Amino acid sequence: MNGFMNYVPYANAQSAAGAQVVNRSSVASLSFLVWDIIITFDDEVKLIWSRPWNYTKFVYFFVRYIPVMVQISLLFIGSELTPHFHFTPHDCYIWQVYQGVAASTILLLVDTILILRLHALYHGNKLVRRIVAAFFVTEIIGIVVGLSLALPAITYDSICLVNSVPPTLTIYGAGSIIFQAAVFALTAWKFIEAARSGWGDVPLIMLLMRDGTWAFFLLFFTYVGQLALYGLKNPAMAGILYCWLLTALSFSGYRILLNISNLGRMAALPEGGVSTRITDANIQFTTQIFSYAPNATDVFEMSNISSERTLPPSHGSSSTHNYQMTTIDEHIGRPRTRYL
Numbered sequence: 001m002n003g004f005m006n007y008v009p010y011a012n013a014q015s016a017a018g019a020q021v022v023n024r025s026s027v028a029s030l031s032f033l034v035w036d037i038i039i040t041f042d043d044e045v046k047l048i049w050s051r052p053w054n055y056t057k058f059v060y061f062f063v064r065y066i067p068v069m070v071q072i073s074l075l076f077i078g079s080e081l082t083p084h085f086h087f088t089p090h091d092c093y094i095w096q097v098y099q100g101v102a103a104s105t106i107l108l109l110v111d112t113i114l115i116l117r118l119h120a121l122y123h124g125n126k127l128v129r130r131i132v133a134a135f136f137v138t139e140i141i142g143i144v145v146g147l148s149l150a151l152p153a154i155t156y157d158s159i160c161l162v163n164s165v166p167p168t169l170t171i172y173g174a175g176s177i178i179f180q181a182a183v184f185a186l187t188a189w190k191f192i193e194a195a196r197s198g199w200g201d202v203p204l205i206m207l208l209m210r211d212g213t214w215a216f217f218l219l220f221f222t223y224v225g226q227l228a229l230y231g232l233k234n235p236a237m238a239g240i241l242y243c244w245l246l247t248a249l250s251f252s253g254y255r256i257l258l259n260i261s262n263l264g265r266m267a268a269l270p271e272g273g274v275s276t277r278i279t280d281a282n283i284q285f286t287t288q289i290f291s292y293a294p295n296a297t298d299v300f301e302m303s304n305i306s307s308e309r310t311l312p313p314s315h316g317s318s319s320t321h322n323y324q325m326t327t328i329d330e331h332i333g334r335p336r337t338r339y340l
Contacts, residue, residue, distance in 0.1 A: 018236025019078050019161055029243040030071045033250060037064065040258060047261040056116075056257065059109050063253035067246040070102045074243065078236075082159035092160035093151070100147045100172075103246060107143075107176060110253040111136065114183045114215075117256070121190050121208055128186065135182040142175020165230045165238050173227045177220060184216035207263055215252040222248045 044064075051057055076082060077095055087095070115132055122128040150169035157163055191209040199205060226241040 014234050014236065018234050021237055022078065022239045022242075023075070025240045026071060026075060026243040029247040030068065030075075033068060033071070033247045036251060037068070040254075043258050043262060047258060047265060056113075059113060060254055060257050063106055063109055063113075063250050066102075067106055067250040070099075070106075071243050071246055074099065078159055078161040078239075087160050089156060092156040093154075095160055096151055096154055096156075097147075099242070100151060103242070103249075104143050104147070106246060106249050106253075108140070110249045111139070111179065111183075113253055113256055114212075117208060117212070118183060118186055121187065132182070132186070135179045139175040139179040142171050142178075146170070146172030146175070162235050162238055164235050167230070169230060170227050173223050177223050180216055180219055180223075184212055187212035203263060207259060211256050211259055215256060218248050218252060 048057060048060055076085065085091075115136065118132055119129060146169055150166050150172065153164075153166040153168070155163040187209060191205060194202070194205045222241060222245050226245055229238050229240055232238065
């Protein structure tokens with residue numbers, strides 16, 4: 001006899017097959033996230049633990065560890081363990097609300113990290129702040145509307161396995177994809193400007209562009225893949241990438257913060273003519289100094305980054321340009337900038 005037909009407590013072979021794939025995918029994503037946390041734990045101790053509590057530190061720990069707990073809890077839904085809990089249809093609905101709220105909270109916190117990076121990269125440009133704020137608000141509206149319309153229309157079986165997903169759930173992901181695309185476009189544009197000005201190979205700029213690129217494509221393809229799964233004939237497979245989405249968000253958020261902090265730590269080492277100034281016990285404000293001519297200096301300020309280099313003199317240049325980049329360790333909307 002077909003093994004799937006005896007695979008209780010699932011209603012049919014299709015549901016059993018879908019549940020198996022989703023459960024195995026969930027375990028794989030959880031295993032990857034835990035493994036990456038373990039191999040970066042030493043960096044966390046050295047770079048994060050010693051800092052006083054602030055917004056960035058809170059976001060770091062939230063996006064690093066909450067997704068692990070969420071994924072562990074979801075292993076009890078739609079599996080052989082579920083019948084022992086005797087969930088009612090309303091309980092299944094609550095579980096779906098829990099999944100939606102958990103993913104949205106993690107997503108929005110990771111997005112604030114990206115927003116603060118952009119704010120620092122554009123040194124508080126008001127137009128950029130308004131553009132990013134508009135996309136962020138659009139994303140929030142899409143999340144709220146998408147979940148509000150979709151959650152009541154999702155149907156389940158006796159073990160909370162999804163039977164059908166309404167197309168309105170795509171609204172949830174569309175706003176996030178648009179926001180991610182806007183952030184990547186603004187980051188890429190700033191990198192192009194930097195390259196044209198002769199400082200595109202500065203470690204800070206290269207790091208922001210590199211992290212912005214891989215984070216965008218990782219989240220973009222995960223989102224698109226998850227949305228595409230909603231169109232499958234077997235709705236039980238719709239959740240294959242849900243836990244991977246949580247893992248991608250978590251991985252992107254804490255890796256970006258660790259990379260910036262690690263670059264700051266490396267810059268603080270007294271070698272290769274690197275200069276560093278630490279002006280605050282909480283946040284390291286360091287400088288990037290570029291000498292174009294004996295009487296001209298472009299000053300860039302960014303948290304945790306430091307280097308000094310000399311570029312070829314530009315003809316007829318004799319002016320000083322000051323640029324201020326606020327630190328990502330500050331609260332949103334309340335940046336603190338220190339001048340050289």
